Amino acid sequence: MEKIKMTTPLVEMDGDEMTRIIWKMIKDILINPYVDLKTEYYDLGLEYRNETNDKVTFDSAYATKKYGVAVKCATITPNADRVKEYNLKEMWKSPNGTIRAILDGTVFRAPIIVKGITPYIPTWTKPITIARHAYGDVYKNTEMQVPEGSKCEIVCTDKNGNEIRQTIHEFDGSAGIIQGLHNVDKSIMSFARCCFNYALDTKQDIWFATKDTISKKYDHRFKDIFNEIFEAEYKEKFDNAGIEYFYTLIDDAVARVVRSEGGYIWACKNYDGDVMSDMVATAYGSLAMMTSVLVSPDGTYEYEAAHGTVQRHYYKHLKGEETSTNSVATLFAWTGALRKRGELDGLSDLCAFADKLENATIQTIEDGIMTGDLYLLSSLETKKKVNTEEFLLAVNDRLKVML
Ligand code: NAP
Numbered sequence: 001m002e003k004i005k006m007t008t009p010l011v012e013m014d015g016d017e018m019t020r021i022i023w024k025m026i027k028d029i030l031i032n033p034y035v036d037l038k039t040e041y042y043d044l045g046l047e048y049r050n051e052t053n054d055k056v057t058f059d060s061a062y063a064t065k066k067y068g069v070a071v072k073c074a075t076i077t078p079n080a081d082r083v084k085e086y087n088l089k090e091m092w093k094s095p096n097g098t099i100r101a102i103l104d105g106t107v108f109r110a111p112i113i114v115k116g117i118t119p120y121i122p123t124w125t126k127p128i129t130i131a132r133h134a135y136g137d138v139y140k141n142t143e144m145q146v147p148e149g150s151k152c153e154i155v156c157t158d159k160n161g162n163e164i165r166q167t168i169h170e171f172d173g174s175a176g177i178i179q180g181l182h183n184v185d186k187s188i189m190s191f192a193r194c195c196f197n198y199a200l201d202t203k204q205d206i207w208f209a210t211k212d213t214i215s216k217k218y219d220h221r222f223k224d225i226f227n228e229i230f231e232a233e234y235k236e237k238f239d240n241a242g243i244e245y246f247y248t249l250i251d252d253a254v255a256r257v258v259r260s261e262g263g264y265i266w267a268c269k270n271y272d273g274d275v276m277s278d279m280v281a282t283a284y285g286s287l288a289m290m291t292s293v294l295v296s297p298d299g300t301y302e303y304e305a306a307h308g309t310v311q312r313h314y315y316k317h318l319k320g321e322e323t324s325t326n327s328v329a330t331l332f333a334w335t336g337a338l339r340k341r342g343e344l345d346g347l348s349d350l351c352a353f354a355d356k357l358e359n360a361t362i363q364t365i366e367d368g369i370m371t372g373d374l375y376l377l378s379s380l381e382t383k384k385k386v387n388t389e390e391f392l393l394a395v396n397d398r399l400k401v402m403l
Pocket residue numbers: 073074075076077078096287288304305306307308309310311312313324325326327373
């Protein structure tokens with residue numbers, strides 16, 4: 001078979017620990033034999049980030065802006081332990097944070113669904129994709145503990161020096177706490193556009209919810225911005241695509257989500273997204289089956305797995321012990337990126353290859369061949385636990401038949 005050709009390079013961001021090992025295995029076993037892979041390679045492994053004073057992370061984000069599609073391996077976000085372990089010059093910032101800030105994107109997370117792994121909510125037969133607004137609110141707050149007898153006000157000074165003052169609370173009879181939050185229209189507008197674009201891209205309905213009945217200025221502003229952008233820029237496109245934008249109160253959204261069968265995007269404010277994404281991921285079974293894509297309002301895509309570098313497995317691997325780490329979410333980051341590259345460049349054989357590779361992966365698990373994490377969850381009668389590499393080889397057996 002002749003290898004599938006690519007025209008534009010994919011931005012490849014390598015990473016750390018166990019996922020770095022898996023990264024190479026996926027390329028060697030499942031991609032390089034079939035695709036004449038064209039990538040612009042950036043090594044975001046912690047050692048090289050340190051060597052380049054983190055410049056490589058910035059370069060990889062600019063390359064993503066230039067080419068439009070990236071695939072990223074999980075990376076270590078350094079903490080004090082890592083500074084010692086890797087003898088770092090500095091506690092470098094989270095690469096995902098850096099990339100997200102440059103691309104001004106929104107992260108969409110969706111589970112991969114397979115027979116045998118039943119969600120804790122069994123009616124969820126289709127994926128629920130969560131989009132979390134990643135700017136502001138309680139994540140950029142100013143807060144204080146205040147002593148009894150304090151009067152707390154909120155003060156806004158406009159550019160002409162005019163002050164608007166409102167009382168938050170007079171703390172008579174008890175000490176207390178206060179908090180100041182903000183968000184900016186520009187960021188909310190970007191978030192809305194990312195969400196509407198991704199809904200069109202994946203042909204799914206989109207739900208959005210806030211607490212606008214209680215928060216009549218703050219949350220209501222989110223509701224209004226979404227509505228204005230939808231009416232002005234997306235309504236017609238949604239009608240043509242046969243999909244819907246649905247706004248409701250957050251309480252109602254939660255109730256409807258639980259009763260739903262899935263198959264839509266749920267756009268969440270920052271805090272709601274933080275909390276609900278953990279709930280949804282757990283309910284679908286395994287973090288190792290959760291995909292993640294960062295989409296910018298101008299249509300740039302960066303695909304990755306939602307999980308981290310699986311440090312515990314890596315240390316076992318270093319000791320020469322066999323590991324059974326799940327490679328599915330990382331593999332789907334590759335297929336997502338290859339398919340998107342194929343769509344943008346009009347390479348239907350590349351898109352078809354990505355589809356087949358995903359089907360082969362799902363079929364392998366549904367045939368009862370799986371890594372340890374899924375083995376514990378699967379209700380299939382005949383199932384076999386395999387190691388990291390054996391799983392990829394079993395996928396390859398099925399892929400060969402499909403090609
Ligand atoms: P993690 O890598 O997601 O792993 C946590 C645990 O979840 C693992 O120990 C394992 O459980 C299970 N798990 C996760 N992915 C798995 C997979 N593919 N196959 C099988 N089991 C899997 O989180 P962490 O250990 O807290 O973080 C490790 C490093 O990853 C940190 O340095 C962190 O900064 C980084 N991180 C990076 C990203 C990213 O780049 N997007 C995201 C999160 C964390 P068992 O041990 O019970 O088997």
